[in-house]
Amino acid sequence: MGAREFHDGAQDGLEALEPLDPEQIGSFDGLLTAMRKTAFGGRRLGEAYEVLWAMIEDSDCFVVLTLSGAMTIAKMGKIISAMIDHGMVQCVVSTGALIAHGLSESVGKTHYRHHPSMSDQELFEKGYNRVYDTLEMESNLNYVEQVVARTMKRMDQDQSLSSEILTRELGRTLAEEYDGTGILKSAYLKKIPVFIPAFTDSEMGLDLGTWAMSRDLDRARAQAKGGDDLEVLRAIHGSYPSFNPYLDLNSYASHVISAKRRGIFTIGGGVPRNWAQQVGPYIEICNTRLGLNVEPPRFQYGVRICPDPDHLGGLSGCTYQEGLSWGKFVPPEAGGRFAEVLSDATIVWPLLMVGLLERIKAKGAPHT
Numbered sequence: 001m002g003a004r005e006f007h008d009g010a011q012d013g014l015e016a017l018e019p020l021d022p023e024q025i026g027s028f029d030g031l032l033t034a035m036r037k038t039a040f041g042g043r044r045l046g047e048a049y050e051v052l053w054a055m056i057e058d059s060d061c062f063v064v065l066t067l068s069g070a071m072t073i074a075k076m077g078k079i080i081s082a083m084i085d086h087g088m089v090q091c092v093v094s095t096g097a098l099i100a101h102g103l104s105e106s107v108g109k110t111h112y113r114h115h116p117s118m119s120d121q122e123l124f125e126k127g128y129n130r131v132y133d134t135l136e137m138e139s140n141l142n143y144v145e146q147v148v149a150r151t152m153k154r155m156d157q158d159q160s161l162s163s164e165i166l167t168r169e170l171g172r173t174l175a176e177e178y179d180g181t182g183i184l185k186s187a188y189l190k191k192i193p194v195f196i197p198a199f200t201d202s203e204m205g206l207d208l209g210t211w212a213m214s215r216d217l218d219r220a221r222a223q224a225k226g227g228d229d230l231e232v233l234r235a236i237h238g239s240y241p242s243f244n245p246y247l248d249l250n251s252y253a254s255h256v257i258s259a260k261r262r263g264i265f266t267i268g269g270g271v272p273r274n275w276a277q278q279v280g281p282y283i284e285i286c287n288t289r290l291g292l293n294v295e296p297p298r299f300q301y302g303v304r305i306c307p308d309p310d311h312l313g314g315l316s317g318c319t320y321q322e323g324l325s326w327g328k329f330v331p332p333e334a335g336g337r338f339a340e341v342l343s344d345a346t347i348v349w350p351l352l353m354v355g356l357l358e359r360i361k362a363k364g365a366p367h368t
Helices: 026-036 040-057 075-087 096-106 121-125 138-154 163-177 183-190 202-213 218-225 229-236 245-258 270-277 279-290 318-322 347-361
Strands: 061-067 091-094 128-131 132-139 261-267 301-305 337-341
Touching: 026 040, 026 229, 026 347, 040 061, 040 261, 040 301, 040 337, 040 347, 061 075, 061 245, 075 096, 075 183, 075 347, 091 096, 091 245, 096 121, 096 132, 096 138, 096 163, 096 183, 096 202, 121 128, 128 138, 132 138, 138 163, 138 202, 163 183, 163 245, 202 218, 218 229, 245 279, 261 270, 270 279, 301 347
Parallel strands: 061 091, 061 261, 261 301, 301 337
Antiparallel strands: 128 132
16 A cells, blocks of 8 residues: 555645634625535535525526425415515425415414413314414414315316416415415416425315315205215215316426426425426426427426435435436536535525525526
8 A cells, every 4th residue: 555645635626615704794695605615514505505596596497496394384484475576486386285374374364382381182172283383273274265265266167277276366366355475476476386286185175175065065965865964975075176187297397398497496305396306207208108309307406405314215305316317307517506405494494595685685686
C-alpha cells in the first residue's frame, strides 16, 4: 500500500463549507442560503431552498405540488394558497381529507388545540374529531357538506364528475360566496387544477355519495317495502354519483405532457405523490401497448419534505434516486436537480415559504 497523499479539498474541486454567522444574517432568505454551506439537516434544507427556487423561477417549468398529512388542520392552508397566488405551482395533487379540512377553514370555521385532560371518548361525545394535538369540529364538516350540496345543485346533473371538476366548482362557490383565503378559491381564480386521486377516502367523497343517495331516498323507501332503516340503506347503496377517475388521470397527464419542463414539490408522500409521479411510466405503457411514440415526461426538479426515511420501506420515504429506475425523473447527470428534507413539514415549510416570498420581493414574482 502506498503512502497517503494529503490533498487540500480545493485542488480536487470540492465545495468549501462556511460557518453560519448569525451576526451576518438579517432575513430568512439569507439564513436558508447560508444553511446550504453547513452540514446535515441544515444543508439539506438549504439545498431544498435553492432547488425549489430554481423550479419556480423557471418560466418553462410546470410545477406540481403534492400534499398529504393533516396540513390544513395544522394551519398550513395559507401557505398553500400563497404558493398558488404567487405563481409558484401550476397544479395541486392532494389527499381529500386535507382539502376537506381546508374547506372548513375557508368557510370561516375554526380548529382548536386539544387539551390532554379530555379523553377521546369525551371528544367523541362532544363532536370533536382529534388529529394528533388538534381538533376538527364535526359541526364544521356538517357545514362543509352543505357547501358541497349547494355546489352540486348548481351543476349539470348529467355530467360525469371528476375531482378536478368538483374542486373547481367548489372553488367557484368560495370565490362567489365567501370572503377570505382558501386553497380551492385560489386555485379557481388562478385556473390551477386540483386533483384528489383517492377521492372517496375523504369527507368530500362521503358528502358526494350521500348527496347522490338523497336523490333516490323515496325510491329506496319504496323498495324496502316498510322495512327498517337498514333495509333502506341497503337499497339506497345502489345509487351512485357519476364519477369517473380516469377523467382526472388523463387530464393530469395532458397538463404534464404539454410542459417543456416539470418540477414536483412534495409534502409528505402517499397516494398524491405516487399518482403525480406515475405519469412517466403511464405514457411509457401507452407507447408499448398502444403502439404510440410519445416522449415520456420526466420531472427535472424535485423537492420532498417528509420525515420518512427509505429504510422503512414505505412509498413516502422513497428517494428520487430510486424513482430514476422507474423512469420518473431526469438523471442528475442530464440536468435533474433534487433535494430531500427528512423533517416535519410544519417546521421547515414555513421557513422555506417566508424565504421565497422575501426573494420574490427582491427579484420579482416567477411565472408572471
